[in-house]
Amino acid sequence: MRRKKGSDxxxxxxxxxxxxxxxxxxxxxxxxxxxxxxYWSVSADGKKTATVARPQYDYSVAFDADFQGKSYRVYLNDxxxxxxxxxxxxxxxxxxxxxxxxSLLIVDDATDVIVSIIELGRRGDVLLKYNGGAIxxxxxx
Numbered sequence: 372m373r374r375k376k377g378s379d380x381x382x383x384x385x386x387x388x389x390x391x392x393x394x395x396x397x398x399x400x401x402x403x404x405x406x407x408x409x410y411w412s413v414s415a416d417g418k419k420t421a422t423v424a425r426p427q428y429d430y431s432v433a434f435d436a437d438f439q440g441k442s443y444r445v446y447l448n449d450x451x452x453x454x455x456x457x458x459x460x461x462x463x464x465x466x467x468x469x470x471x472x473x474s475l476l477i478v479d480d481a482t483d484v485i486v487s488i489i490e491l492g493r494r495g496d497v498l499l500k501y502n503g504g505a506i507x508x509x510x511x512x
Contacts, residue, residue, distance in 0.1 A: 428473060429494045432464040437501035442480035448473055454480070477506055 411419050432445060434457040445453040445464065453464050475489040475497060487506040489497060495510045 428468050428470070428491075430464075430466050430468070430473070430475075430491060430497065431495075432466075432475065432497045432499065434462050435498065435500040438499065441501065443486070444478040444480060446476040446478065475508075 410421060414420050430447065432453075438457045440456060442456050443453075444451060447466055447468060448470060452466050473491040475487075475491060476485055477487040477489075477499065478484065479486050487499075487508065489508045489510065491497070491510065497508055497510050499506055499508050
């Protein structure tokens with residue numbers, strides 16, 4: 372019994388689709404394997420251990436009582452973390468970053484002028500004080 376041309380075309384298409392499916396499965400498998408390998412490292416004694424994630428740098432920013440009634444924006448690097456008037460002395464901003472070199476920018480809302488730039492270390496508590504139009508800071512690591 373002889374097959375028709377249409378039947379041959381369908382068989383070629385079927386084998387091609389199955390071959391393509393297996394190629395896709397192999398590529399996804401390799402990609403997953405190599406992606407997951409970056410989270411494991413071999414220790415000195417030959418054991419596989421989970422790799423520790425990059426450190427996060429923790430900061431908390433507190434406002435002095437003299438900030439009440441004055442509107443400011445606080446940026447950490449390029450991210451706006453606070454905008455407005457601190458409601459009370461207990462207003463504390465807590466944030467985490469992955470970048471190693473961080474700086475805190477304080478911008479006056481009324482004039483859009485950068486009032487203060489504070490370079491930060493790995494982590495720390497920052498207390499912002501308002502002194503007659505100027506902002507001083509105390510960083511405690």
